[in-house]
Amino acid sequence: MIKVSNLSKQYVERAAIDNISFEVESGEIVGFLGPNGAGKTTTLRMLTGYIPPTSGNASIGGHDVFSESIKARQKIGYMPENVPLYDDMRVREYLRFRAELKGLRGQEARQGVSEAIDLCGLKQIRRQMISSLSKGYRQRVGLADALVNNPELLILDEPTNGLDPNQIRRFRELIKQLGIRHTILISTHILSEVEMTCNRVIILNEGKIIANDKPKDLSRELRSANTISIEVKIPTETAQNLINAIPGIKKVTKEHQVEEWSHLTIRTEPGNDVRESIVHLANAQGWPLREIRTQYATLEDAFVEITQANTSNS
């Protein structure tokens, strides 16, 4: 659906986007992550044909976004950051205008508008002025606008920005529901959202793609994934020495000690599960062991680790 190859955007003093390539297949929901200023919005604007790339190509459904801009744009429903809307129009009037702008006429337009209104839950406010809407409703009007001509691809730039937790949850449900019919590229920095809705994550930092994977795989590769924490009732030094002797263990650190119980964090080589060996050791030594657990890395850990590692390297 989306094909980006060697795309770059050079501003006078810096490269906003530096030679990125990625593809999005039909039917995927892809999360576009990155710290502020990483180049997410710039990339999305290039995909929608709003600004041209300095070099490289991007195509939507086989149409180049620059040379066949109109055809490419017909396939996209785009919701820009901060959802710009005309304050002096009513909700349904605005959606009708947008539908006609996107080439729908008469009955078709009416149907598109009423479907978008139903889908985004705008029925009660369809006659209200846009200027009187709350942030949450403005966001939904923006989404309804993106959906109104039933495009194959939805590009949403920080759609949950400024929503309250309930609204975010509802929005997430909506995205999941839309994912059945549409390909979705969604830029955000709310990670739980990506974890729950997206099939794939692209992480962008300082204009470069630094990760492009499934959310689960992404966190599995991390350092923090290979961490086990245990609680045993023996002096910390003894435990540290004996556990260090087990093959595949990198480091044992003491977290804290409550009465006689020592809490230890054990870091292992990637892909090496040492839990069984530790239990054997405890049994052989006769240590009372009351907790042993693997720490799962969240996407948040992955995000922080990947973006910070890259920033400090450069």
Added chain:
Amino acid sequence: MHAPKIIITIILLVIIIISIQKFLSGGTGLVILKKELKSIFYSPIAWVVMALVMLLNGFSFTAALEILRKADVDETLIGYTFSSTSFWLTYFFIFPVITMRLFSEEKKLGTIETLLTAPVQTIHLLLAKYIAALIFYFIIWLPSAMNFFLFRISSAENIDAIGSFFGAYVIISLVGIFNISIGCLASALTKNQLVAAMACFTFCMLHFLVGFILQDLPVPESWQSSLFYFSTVKHVEISISGLIDSRQFIYYLSFTILILSFTYNVLEYRKWKS
């Protein structure tokens, strides 16, 4: 008419016809035009402007009648109406007011992004906005024509100045066509409506008074007399006397096309930045 003038006129007409045809094709232009007209006439600004212009027109019409009543003069009613102070006042504030919000508001709200990422060609957007402003302009001037009709019906004496009447409205239309394109350009250049209005006002006024302003400046004599040809004051004067001159058509229409093409490039400017 000389041969070159005919050729230039034909070229201009062809350009105008092509752009109208281009505008009508695809239909998105008409959709935007409809929306623009709606937002002009749904807002109070339109009605306030129309009311004020009617008031000023009333003043200039009454003043002209007063002059005719008092003395034996050789000018027509129309000539006096369109050279009164109230008429110039209208002329100066009307263009910035009509055009200032056209593009700058879209830029400020950010809706220019949603507009231009929809399958809309920039030329359609430009022409739709321009034509909407032009229609508003014509509607503003309609009531003033009514004054003359009413006068014709109600007065016993038949003052026949049909040439003067047509001349006046032809030059008002031409000047409007040109000055609104300047307003479009000013509005496309900034997201601040006030800056757009000031820029439009300044350029319209400079163009209007170009001959007069230069009289006070250290400019060579020969320049002054040639630059006087550009001045709108001069054109209005000629036209109101009932002489409809093809040179004015060519002048205003060709400059309008030039300014609109600048505006197009300003709107497309973001695509140049590398």
